[in-house]
Structure formats: structure tokens, C-alpha cells
Amino acid sequence: MTTLHLQARRGRVSALMLTTKKKSIIIKNAARHDTDTGSPDVQVALLSKQIDELAKHLKKNPKDFHSRRGLLQMVADRRAHLRYLETNDKRRYNALIKKLGLKK
Numbered sequence: 001m002t003t004l005h006l007q008a009r010r011g012r013v014s015a016l017m018l019t020t021k022k023k024s025i026i027i028k029n030a031a032r033h034d035t036d037t038g039s040p041d042v043q044v045a046l047l048s049k050q051i052d053e054l055a056k057h058l059k060k061n062p063k064d065f066h067s068r069r070g071l072l073q074m075v076a077d078r079r080a081h082l083r084y085l086e087t088n089d090k091r092r093y094n095a096l097i098k099k100l101g102l103k104k
Contacts, residue, residue: 018050030096040081041096047078048100 018026023046027037030045054071058064082102085093097104 040085044078044081044096047074050074
């Protein structure tokens with residue numbers, strides 16, 4: 001087990017996790033209305049931030065294959081949410097892509 005996983009098991013906050021404060025800021029910026037926490041827009045924004053942080057971790061720790069697999073799963077989830085938005089609401093999809101700075 002890596003030291004990062006051991007630290008997480010000992011109750012320390014993992015560097016790979018988003019803090020509650022960061023999550024609330026991301027949700028506030030991507031939400032469609034005041035109580036929105038689960039729309040595709042919010043989920044894509046949260047996944048994008050997690051992907052960015054995990055990519056930084058993997059650059060420092062290239063042999064962390066367990067985290068790499070998690071990254072691939074997150075990328076697939078984000079892709080599925082974006083595909084859903086693209087088929088159902090093209091205008092929202094384009095706005096979200098532009099807002100988050102993602103490639104088409």
C-alpha cells in the first residue's frame with residue numbers, strides 16, 4: 001500500500017479528495033438554481049476538478065496504478081454526462097464546455 005493510502009486509512013484527509021469547501025464552491029458556480037446539486041452540469045464540474053487533481057497526483061506518482069484506474073473511470077463518467085447533455089440540450093452543453101475549458 002502506498003503512503004497516501006495508509007494516511008487515508010489513519011484518518012488523515014487524502015490529497016486526492018475534494019474538501020467540502022471546494023465542492024460547495026464548484027457546485028455554487030455550476031448550479032442551475034439554488035438547490036441544484038445533481039444536474040449533469042454540476043456533476044461534470046465536480047468530475048473535472050477531481051480529474052485535474054488526480055492527474056497532478058499521477059504526474060508525481062506514475063506507478064500508482066490503482067488511482068490511474070479511478071481516473072479512467074472518472075473520465076468515462078464525465079464523458080457519459082457530457083454525451084447526455086449534448087443529445088438533450090446542445091446550448092447547455094456548449095456553455096458548459098466553454099465555462100470549464102474542456103475540449104469538444
